[in-house]
Amino acid sequence: DAKTTQPNSMESNEEEPVHLPCNHSTISGTDYIHWYRQLPSQGPEYVIHGLTSNVNNRMASLAIAEDRKSSTLILHRATLRDAAVYYCILSNTDKLIFGTGTRLQVFP
Amino acid sequence: SAVISQKPSRDICQRGTSLTIQCQVDSQVTMMFWYRQQPGQSLTLIATANQGSEATYESGFVIDKFPISRPNLTFSTLTVSNMSPEDSSIYLCSVRFSGPYNEQFFGPGTRLTVL
Numbered sequence: 033d034a035k036t037t038q039p040n041s042m043e044s045n046e047e048e049p050v051h052l053p054c055n056h057s058t059i060s061g062t063d064y065i066h067w068y069r070q071l072p073s074q075g076p077e078y079v080i081h082g083l084t085s086n087v088n089n090r091m092a093s094l095a096i097a098e099d100r101k102s103s104t105l106i107l108h109r110a111t112l113r114d115a116a117v118y119y120c121i122l123s124n125t126d127k128l129i130f131g132t133g134t135r136l137q138v139f140p
Numbered sequence: 141s142a143v144i145s146q147k148p149s150r151d152i153c154q155r156g157t158s159l160t161i162q163c164q165v166d167s168q169v170t171m172m173f174w175y176r177q178q179p180g181q182s183l184t185l186i187a188t189a190n191q192g193s194e195a196t197y198e199s200g201f202v203i204d205k206f207p208i209s210r211p212n213l214t215f216s217t218l219t220v221s222n223m224s225p226e227d228s229s230i231y232l233c234s235v236r237f238s239g240p241y242n243e244q245f246f247g248p249g250t251r252l253t254v255l
Contacts, residue, residue: 064240075232075246076183083241119182123240126171130183 036120041135044110052105052134054120059100062124067094067105069116070133076119079105110138142167142235144247152253153223160219161250163233168213170238174206177230177249186231189216223254 037055044050056065067079080087080094082103087094093106107114119133143166153159163172172189187195187208195208210216220227233247 062240066244068244075234075249076244077246078243081241081243117182125240126236126238127173127185127188128234128236128244129185130175132182 036122036131038118038120038131038134040132041137043137043139044107044114045139046112047109050107050110050114050136050138052107052118052120052136053102054104055102056120056122057101059122060124063122064124065094065096065100065103066119066121066123066128067092068119068121068128068130069114070119071113071116076130079118110136112138112140114138141243142169142245144233144235144245146231146233146247146250148250149248150251150253152255154255155224157223158219158221159223159252160217161231161233161252163216163218163247165214165235169235170213171236172210172216173234173236173244174208174216174218175232175234175246177232179229183232186218189218220252223252225254228252228254 066081068076070076080092082094095104115138117133117135121128145164147162174186175183177183185198186201187197189195189208189210191210207219230249230251232249236244
């Protein structure tokens with residue numbers, strides 16, 4: 033599985049937008065870009081995924097660079113409930129291999 | 141979507157004993173996985189549970205230590221054998237409908253403490 037690089041931690045204030053970056057310079061043409069998050073004391077939950085085009089859903093937006101070597105998860109208005117570890121994962125198989133993720137802190 | 145339950149939710153066990161963790165899904169799913177999350181760490185994939193055949197283990201995990209069963213499309217068990225304190229972790233069951241573009245669902249986890 034191709035490797036991803038994420039900052040260890042990020043901070044945001046409530047109701048501000050958050051841009052979580054992910055570098056994946058060795059991505060292959062068949063790799064999907066997945067984002068999951070893990071809230072405290074819970075199992076991970078799906079956030080969003082994409083292949084080549086930018087994607088939007090009710091939770092977030094995923095912006096994918098034209099060369100696909102990086103992507104950004106965008107939370108449009110952070111809430112306290114968005115405080116979690118966010119994982120960027122590349123996968124072209126049925127397995128998800130987790131990296132270390134970004135711990136997002138949200139301040140009131 | 142899929143809703144996953146795990147039993148037990150937590151347990152405290154003595155060194156040298158074994159614990160079996162159950163995972164039940166509310167719908168038939170193609171793929172079932174077991175992960176381990178050690179304290180303060182990310183998730184590590186233990187194995188893929190295959191229906192009707194032996195599980196597929198990731199590097200560093202062996203069947204003798206983590207035997208897995210999957211008798212049907214909605215149920216799987218993971219046994220942690222001959223436990224030591226290093227096995228203290230959260231063990232998570234996860235499911236997915238086949239395809240790298242599909243969402244993966246996770247259970248609430250089983251918190252295991254080995255004394």
